[in-house]
Amino acid sequence: MSVLERASRSAPRRTGRTAGTSRTVRTWRQVAARVRDQRRYGGGFLWLELELPAGFTAPAAGQFVQLLLDFPSPVLLPRPMSVASVRKLAGRLVLGFLYGPVGAGTRALAELQPGATVHVTGPLGRAYPLSEQGTPVLVAGGRGVAPLLFAAETLARSRRRCEFLLGARTSRLLLGLAEARARLARSGSRLHVATDDGSRGFRGDVVRLLHHIAPTLAAPIVVHACGPHGMLAAVARWALASGVRAHLAMESVMACGTGVCRGCPLPRSAEARERVLAEGAGAAALRGNPEWAMCCTDGPVFEARELDWERVE
């Protein structure tokens, strides 16, 4: 038997050639944006605001964009960055970003003055499913606060209450505290703070704070989290053990950000692998890899059951 025949047996060829092909609607595009503002945010971080031309789809919380510096740039590839705020100003979209100048690309970005050009590709990836049934519990670790500020804003606009847990190593690194508070005040939501050294709020990490607070909340709750992968793995394990749904925004080194280069794999869980194999050829375009999920198009937001947290790096 040839290899092809074996392949045919395991995945029977469908009669209708395009049957089952769910067409992904893509709305991302690349535009030239203008730096509107850039300022210090505390803790060595910066807040960048970009004004976008018409025709750019407004991102949702959890989605990201690729930022490419104008030529000449010290780096080749664009930098994926999660969106921290979206607002409209005189009919134009203004996107806000919270980032730390840690590498050559972000340091060059930090040098940009108002009026400078940045090429923006987006919106990319899948957002937090904020409309999912249950009380939203937003869990932020360090600079992972960025997409959750946006999530809090989105929830406040639809007058939904949430619990916001913000953690950092020490009080100085509690980024976005004032912004989170301002967004939460409008919807009667609560802010809970944790620091590893106890310099502010709960003493311990934000996952322990979650464990502490969750039983006091009306069930069901839905966790939306972002932070270092170690923290997200801990949130995921807690959620899986507690029977709580948790959506975790991951990050990865990326090249394209659009799903073509296959450069940002994350390990799928055994459960997800089985499901992808069962879906077989009918799965949505490019979602068919049973071993690896792509951070850019399958994520960056993943439900806890989707990934193998023992192998997430």
Added chain:
Amino acid sequence: MSGPATRRKPIAPRRVDLGVRVGPLTLRNPVLTASGTFGYGDEYAHVVDLSTIGGVVTKTVTVMPRPGNAPARVAETPAGMLNSIGLENVGLERFRDEKLPRLRELEATVIASVGGETPEELETLLSALGREPGVAAFELNFSCPNVAAGGARYWTDLSRLERTIALLKPLTDKPLIAKLSPDVTDIRETARACERGGADALTAVNTFVGLAIDIDSLESKLGRGTGGLSGPAIKPLALARCWEAASAVRIPVLGSGGIASGRDALEFMAAGATAVQVGTATFLEPEACTRVLDEMRAWLAASGMARVSELIGAFHAQHAQECEPDAAMDGREPQGREPRGREQRGREQRGREQRGREQRGRAR
């Protein structure tokens, strides 16, 4: 944009004829996407009108789906990037049943890239896809640096390479384009082996094997150690390999490696490439191939060149001898290749067109 040494009178950009012939295949223009950088075409169809570019070379497809390598799969390096994707792809069945019908709808000129761990796997692929409507040509990926079996090193065996192409040739009436690795001692030997095997064209070149070490952990920045280097960093290296390959064979060569502008593309064509592929540039700028094409057209118009084909080999014709093997280096005589002028290439081209027509006639 200033014109070349010929200094002819500028013409209107719309008057520039960008059509080129790759063996029996006519392309509307010489700018294609490189395999692995444009998915299966559909992913970029909302930003690039696929019917306006020369062709889409799809992500390499293998008989069975492949999950690809463990992370990290990409690492940025100065003016370039390393990748170790490991030929992740949907496999033959889904490519044929889902991807190809979509590409047909989009009216793209599709060059299907195929890869195999053995000659027999390539045979299976060509048997299944060889007569499939909507495939204009096949690119044979003999040069992936990131797989344990059937990668660039496996295909450095020239007799295997030649035999395999000969084996595949009867399975399709579409042109076979062999994509070459630059990581060989003499790419002219590889190019000639492909030509002897019956390849209709070559792509020169795939990525260069590279390594990046995280000095703090003393580990590779890629999960699988080495990767393939692409981007502007490799352009001069790729251009030299492309020139060497084009000097060694009579079949057309597609240039690839770090092309990011119209001028880059024209350099490859002057060195002897009949068409070019834009790869890594697409990761930065999804519409890169469209811009490369626009810049190419503008330069040709400013230079008064009514046909892009006039430029093919223009540098090569003047400097071909410099590319011949240095007798002192390898002690062998060049293999009887005369430096070719444009007129001679034109004659060869017509001859190839004639042969192509004959072949197609036989196939029917």
